[in-house]
Amino acid sequence: MPKDGGIGSPTLRREDIRFLTGNGKYTDDINIHGQAYAYFVRSDVAHGTINSIDASAAEGMPGVAKVFTAKDFEGVGGVPCGWQVTDRFGEAMQEPKHPVLAEGKVRHVGDPIAVVVADTLEQARDAAEALDIDITELEPVLNMKDALKDGATKVHDDLTSNLCYDWGFVEENREAVDEAIKGAHHVTTLELTNNRLVANPMEPRVAVGDYDSSNDEHTLYTTSQNPHVIRLLMGAFVLGIPEHKLRVVAPDVGGGFGAKIYHYAEEAFCTFAAKALKRPVKWTSSRSEAFMSDAHGRDHVTKIELAMDKDGKFLALRTDTHANMGAYLSTFAPSIPTWLHGTLMAGNYTTPLIYVNVKAVFTNTVPVDAYRGAGRPEATFQLERVVDKAAREMGIDPVELRRRNFITEFPYATPVAVEYDTGDYHATMDKLLELSDHAGFDARAAESKKNGKLRGFGIAHYIEACGIAPSNLVGQLGARAGLYESATVRVNATGSISVMTGSHSHGQGHETSFAQVVSEMIGIDASQIDIVHGDTAKSPMGMGTYGSRSLAVGGSAMVRATEKIINKAKKIAAHLLEAAEGDIELKDGAFTVAGTDKSVAWGDVTLAAYVPHNYPLEDIEPGLEETAFYDPANFTYPSGAYGCEVEVDPETGKVTVLGFTAADDFGNIVNPMIVEGQVHGGLAQGIGQAMIENCAYDDQGQLLSGSYMDYAMPRADDLPMFTVDHSSVTPCTHNPLGVKGCGEAGAIGSPPALVNAVIDALQRGGHDVTHIDMPLSSDRVWAAMNS
Amino acid sequence: MTNVTMTVNGKSVSGNVEGRTLLSSFLRDDLRLTGTHVGCDTSQCGACVVHVDGLSVKACTMLAAEADGAEVKTIEGMANADGSLSVIQQAFQDHHGLQCGFCTPGMVMTAAALLKENPKPSETEVRDYLEGNICRCTGYHNIVKAIMAASGQDVSAIAAE
Amino acid sequence: MHNFEFVKPGTVADAVAALKGDEAQALGGGQTLLPTMKQRLAAPETLVALSGVDEMKGICKDDEGRLCIGGGTTHAAVAADGSYPALSAMASHIGDPAVRNRGTIGGSLANNDPAACYPSAVLASGATVTTNTREIAADDYFQGMFSTALEEGEIITEVKFPIPEKANYQKFVQPASRFALVGVFVAKFADGVRVAITGASEEGVFRWTEAEEALSANFSPAALDSLSVSGEGMISDLHGTGAYRAHLIKVMTGRAVSAAA
Amino acid sequence: MELSDSRTIDAPREMVWQALLDKDVLKNAVPGCQEMSGSPEEGFEAVVVQKVGPVKATFKGAVTLEDMNEPESLTISGSGKGGAAGFAKGGAKVRLEDDNGQTVLHYDVEAKVGGKLAQLGSRIIDGFAKKMADQFFTNFQEALEGPAEQEPDAEVADGAETGEKKKGWFRRMVSS
Structure with missing residues (x-):
């Protein structure tokens, strides 16, 4: 039997208390004084040329702060793609620009054309109805096989075709496989479709952009599975904001299932508009909007x-x-x-x-x-x-x-x-x-x-x-970032612990299970341990939660950081106990000299780390905080x-x-x-x-x-x-x-x-x-x- | 603007609302009771379920003006007087009946309405009653289990664990 | 949604008066109207809430033994009543519990959604729709998808259901909306059987007269064996072709007959 | 939605053809049409109000007549923007056949909607479009022949106007 609260025990979730009492803090629960509301005007045709957008009537309507269109985003980057695939002929995939707001053409129902920002959401919606947008509809490209035929209408005029890539894997096996199939006793063939789905986390996406002009700092509150990734992609590739001036916070997030991994145009928009308008800008997706804007x-x-x-x-x-x-x-x-x-x-x-x-x-x-x-x-x-x-x-x-x-x-x-x-x-x-x-x-x-x-x-x-x-692996496979995870374990003077992780929890219960791991390793009660996530200002660089990676990668980083903590704490304990470091054992929250009854409690060691009156200052720094990055094999x-x-x-x-x-x-x-x-x-x-x-x-x-x-x-x-x-x-x-x-x-x-x-x-x-x-x-x- | 007065979680509150102000907006924006969530716009998901005069309703599909004079209860009013979790809330925690927590307020409010109508529902009755509450995380297994447990039924025979 | 003036009269007369204004719209339980307005697909200037009209609420029996249900009575109240069991059973599966606590019979009938449950019960029961001005027989009331005999500003105050000897409603649900993909209400009276189908036809609720004749002669599922319904004019959408709906009509009618009590 | 049908109109083909090009006939035939201006050559501008159940939307758009092959065939197409509701567009390929002084009007109708109407209303679009098409040609026929005997058209809202235009108003107008 696992011990209560340790690894293997079905510990009840601590986060449940706030969720069950209505005290969860989701992004839409965040309201900043003076905030304006953004309403996205989206294409209702699948494919078309934007001839003109006349915002003059809308701009003059009550409460309207500004109507944004692609023109306002000249010089701003497109929403980037984080993975490069090389095709079977050794060529790079075709990669079109994905503008924040549609430039010249709309390419799917839901493609954002303009954004009205106003004092209230209803005012923004009223003004949106007054926009005069002239679009010439083009033939839509829908069937994948037809899309690849010669002469097919192109989704992107600047690409050579609708083919992003033609990938073969493993290309060297191609002929051998053909031969083996030709000569086989029996071949079973099946043609099938894997139907298109919509992830539908119950919380629709939300973004709130805030800007502090006194120190040129941006904050984005967003419904994300990986706030650090958003900071990296949006800061470096879209808006050109250095990371130290950009904070991304993903508080309680109501489910993700993949759809909240990506950097979306609405996040970049709210961050951008908050600075442009010098007031916070909030966007809350409706469900019908989510159906045409969530990946x-x-x-x-x-x-x-x-x-x-x-x-x-x-x-x-x-x-x-x-x-x-x-x-x-x-x-x-x-x-x-x-x-x-x-x-x-x-x-x-x-x-x-x-x-x-x-x-x-x-x-x-x-x-x-x-x-x-x-x-x-x-x-x-x-x-x-x-x-x-x-x-x-x-x-x-x-x-x-x-x-x-x-x-x-x-x-x-x-x-x-x-x-x-x-x-x-x-x-x-x-x-x-x-x-x-x-x-x-x-x-x-x-x-x-x-x-x-x-x-x-x-x-x-x-x-x-x-x-x-595995960063070396995914790098070979085309990932444009490393996919390690990080953790910082900060032990406070009285022994309680804050673990800052780059993983994000949006239903997976990390606050509970991650605490179980640290609790087991150190032997203190899990209630002494807090798991902190979802804020780039609090956690070191992180890659977030997807691909069932949190415990295997994020948890491992946390284990490595905790091991560093334990190693250092043992040094301090050895000093306090006047014993050799190699003789110190940590068990049930106490450091003991092997084979003796000499022992010092966890809290005494942590206190010594921060109140170093009796401390080997020449050998170890005071304090007890360690960071580890873990990249698996x-x-x-x-x-x-x-x-x-x-x-x-x-x-x-x-x-x-x-x-x-x-x-x-x-x-x-x-x-x-x-x-x-x-x-x-x-x-x-x-x-x-x-x-x-x-x-x-x-x-x-x-x-x-x-x-x-x-x-x-x-x-x-x-x-x-x-x-x-x-x-x-x-x-x-x-x-x-x-x-x-x-x-x-x-x-x-x-x-x-x-x-x-x-x-x-x-x-x-x-x-x-x-x-x-x-x-x-x-x-x-x-x-x-x-x- | 119309003035509305109602009792929310035992406290009398009032405010000026437009005709179009939904009860969900009044609760979330005016009273800052953000536990009532809005997850859809077609009255299907049930994240916004509250009780009005003892009956469950979807707060996103009811005008605040229609709740004038009513007794409203939201998730914020469900815990015991001492702040501890009520039986239903505790059962949700005990049986892991929630993950991301977004649908949870509506689930708890619906569960409370069910148990008031039907103190010992069968599994089928629980599932039927949850028709208007969508959860994307739990697969409902543990929600059903939690509600049955909250009704005092022995759920130890239910699969898994 | 667009803003509007909200009024909540206490009597039918006041409600009728309030509805005389331009672009005024009655609000029953609002379970369809409010989502529509939220999408800005409707923008009445005045919304006349009927929830304050107590005289339109409640259920009783009249001298002819008919079940009289006030137009403002919720689905939940009808579900709980039980004196017309098939009707209560039907009402207990409209929408979901929270929707049933708000949605009203009058609102549902005034809207006449082609996939709503109530129209089939009213039509199969040969009920009478009473308004502030007149009484309308069910056969005259439904006039195609979302169309009814109601005039502008006319309010359904009551619906009177003759209670059949046996009746049953079978709903095959559309998996997303949970409206009826096909719903069949069968009602057997001393003088014959009425069968009303909802969900299936582009014309909204309709009576399946061939089945009525066959079942009036022999009230058993076997009586339907030789009948078939054409897919022509049936709704065809993501959830089923016209032919599938037509097929379900026969299957569900048979089941309703078997289950009728 | 696609629909093909035909109806026999008790009027000579030239008159039917003329009616198809007439702004007032079109205005009366297009269900819910509030305003219609323009000409067959330049195209028409129209405002149409449609109500389907709880949904009420005002469409502003254009009606154009194309592929004109007098007096045998033409294509009528219309498209309108309905603000938050999205858009609707449709067309009818019309072919006129002379049948002993009467005219057989064949039509192939196609209708499409986009935006919220498609996103939220897919189940009723086909049925509604068919109803609209049917009503258009019924109204058109009535402009030439007068209302059908059986049932009065419940959809015609303005009583005074219908009174004046009873009994094949277009026919009387062009024959007088």
Whole structure:
């Protein structure tokens, strides 16, 4: 049993108290005296030329401070992209400018054209209606394959085509893969779409810009997963503000799921306008605005081919993917279909030859970027769907086919450039079959049949690369920044501790779990430890929270900083105890001389550090504060087996999820309660994607699913109770905590499991249906059954 | 501008509002009770649920003027008199029924309304009652569990843990 | 939203008078109107709240045994009533609990959203819509998507429902909005069966007369076997084609008949 | 939304053609049209108020007549900006066939909306557009023939105006 409050204990979350009493401080709760309100006027056409903007009537309306257009941003940089992809011919990707406000052309519904700033939001909206904007509509570019045809309308006139890049991975394997597929005993082919999604954190984005002219200091309060990254991108690339004059604060943030990683135009705007107007400027997104201005997720169209020998041994895998970038490159967009997708195509299997081709395409739609899982769900979905289809075609049980091809020896170098350090895929599969009562499924299916329903069971096994960091690796892969994490541990004189981390918590409970780690290491009560995050003025440089990296990278930095603290404290203790430093042991918050009962309490040591009357000043500086930057050697590789049991109503096509079991290997666990919560949330998003969520445009590029009236969010009655397990543990070999990350797993493993389950149900019901594109909404399932 | 007077969390308050002022704006902007959140504009997400005269309503879809003379309760008024968490709030913490916390005020207010109507709801009844409250973080598992626990039911048999 | 003058009369007469002004609009529970106004898709100059009109609230039975529901009665109150079980069951699944505490029967009927639940109950029950000036039979009241027989400024004060021998409402929900993708209300009276469909047609709520004839002769799901509904004129959107909606009409009608009590 | 239909109008083809170019006929035919100015050659400017359920939007825009092939075919297109609501645009390809002194009017209508109307109202756009198209050609027909017998047009708001223009006002006007 873990000790109460230490690593492994399901400690209740300390942040809950403020959230449960209405005392959370979210960005929209921040109001600065004298603030003005910004209202963004956005394009309602997908593609068009801006002929003129007449703001004269609007400028004169009550309360209006100023109407901003692209003209006001001459000399200001575009919103930058943080990742460069080199195509398969060695050329750099095409990278269009992404202006803060549209320059000359609008390129998606929602593209900001002008901003009205006024004393109240309603005044700004009134004036916005008085703007006279003349736009000539152009043919929109929507279908990715059409967009690449010769003579297609271009989204960006200054680029040579709508192709961002044509990426091959691993290019050297291309011919060998083609040969292997040609000569194989059997090839299973599947064409599928990974549907476009909207992340929809429940808190819409907000930005409040403030400017202090007395010392030329800017402050931006924003709903961000990584305030330091925003400071870097906005300060250095957009507005030209040196970092020491720019503070970015991300206070309580109401969920992110990827959509709050990126630097957005609205953040740059509010920061810029606050200085221009010499008053604070606030922008709060409405939900309908969020649908057309938050980066979207997924949107891949793929053809995948899996070649096997007669025993079902995987010989080669080839994929051809079109990935939608939208109208501009969002911060990490180019990396999603490439390095976060292509590198995962081996999955859990020993397939020796893999070739991944990805064509990233510009279209007149909202930019697409990482959404929970980012690239890895797309990889897992294709692979686990094609494996399932292959099992049916080969007449091999889907569990058995997977087992025949599992990687069993570690470390394992895949043919797609990554090395899995640990894992035990049979163990998670065993756990899944046990917990989901797989053996009893046939009896349950028979029972459903009696009631006129079709029951199905679907399995998926996933692998993901988490702990997004290794700077030398991601640098080779095109990242324009290092992705280490930092932590400062500041021990106060009386022994309490503030840990400043560059990770950000927006639901993940870092304030609790990070404190558990430090508490365990030092042996003092967790209530003595505060975790401080989300403010560039308080924490050292940080890279933020995404890619399930917080504990594996940010937590490791904190461990390293705490180790430095302990080392120094031991020196002080050795002095106080008049013992050799090597003899000092730290246990339960006290320093003891090994083999004696001589001891000094943590608080006495920390006091000595700050009240150095009896202190080896010649050997050590006073004070007890240490910073560490941690850059891991590799990604971490969580994996797991997921099982979904569904019932299909053959009369209506309605799918009901009866049960969902997740058996994960996350390595070591710091707080199992939080880990389970992360999996639950991921499952809901994955099930949502597979069953009801869909971001849809019409043939004019109008956003049809632009509110909760048409974008189906999973509700409580759409979901069952989940069964989750994380008892299969193969600790990560290269970080001090042995942790792997758990934030995205649920969203990665669940879509293929659900689709496999529905296909299973339909086939058991005698329907010759081999694939349905997500979401498996009632009408689509019914249509598939009746086609 | 109209003058409105109402009792909010037991205290009488009044203010001048425009016709169009929503109850959610009055609470957040005038009274600085920012625990009531606004997460959508189509009355679907439920982050803004408060109680008006004992009934749950979406504060973003009710005019402040319509609440004139009413008894309003918000998340800020849900803790016990001594400041400790109420049974429902405590159950949310105990069962990890919240993550980012943004939907949480609405969830707690809806849960309170449910338990008043139906002191021992089944899992299905809880899920049905939460139809107008969207959570993007928890997958609802632990919210449902928390509400059932708050009703005094034994939730130890519910999967996971 | 645009600003407006807010008035809250205490009587039907005062409300009618207040609605005489230019661009005046009645406000029931506001569960549709307020979100619309927030989007600036409507901008009345005067909003006449009906919530203060007590004479429009409440539920009782008249001499003919009809259930009389005041136009300002909330969905929650109808759900709790129970004297017309199928109607209460239907009301208990409109929107969500918070919406049901504000939304009113009069507001829903005046709006006549093509996917709203209430119109199907009113039409299938052969209810009478009473306004400040007249009584309108259900068959005359609904005039296509969002269109009704109401004149400008006319207020629904009461709806009178004959209580059928058996009735049931089946709603197949649109997964996002939770409105009816297809909703079917079946009501069996001594002199025949009425079937009203919501959610499906571009014309709004309608009676499925073939099913009514078949079910009047034989009130069982089997009576529908030989019938089919055409997808022509049915709503086709992200959530279902016209053909799918047409198919659901038959399935849901059968289920409503099976469940009718 | 796309819709193809035809209707037989009890008037000679030349008169129907003339009516299609007439500003007042167009004004009366376009549902909710409040103002119409301009000419067939230069194009028309129009103000149209549309109400769908709780939504009420005023569209300001242009109506143009193109591809004119007298007296056989033309394209009527219109587009309007509805402020916060977004925009609407539509067109009808009209073909006139002579049928023993009557005229068969064939039309292929296309309608599109953008902005909030599309974002929030996708489920009702098609149905509404069809209704508008139908109403346009019904109003047009009535301008030539007088109102259909069965039911009075509930949508015509101004009583006085309709009184004057009863019984195929355009036909009477051009024949007098």
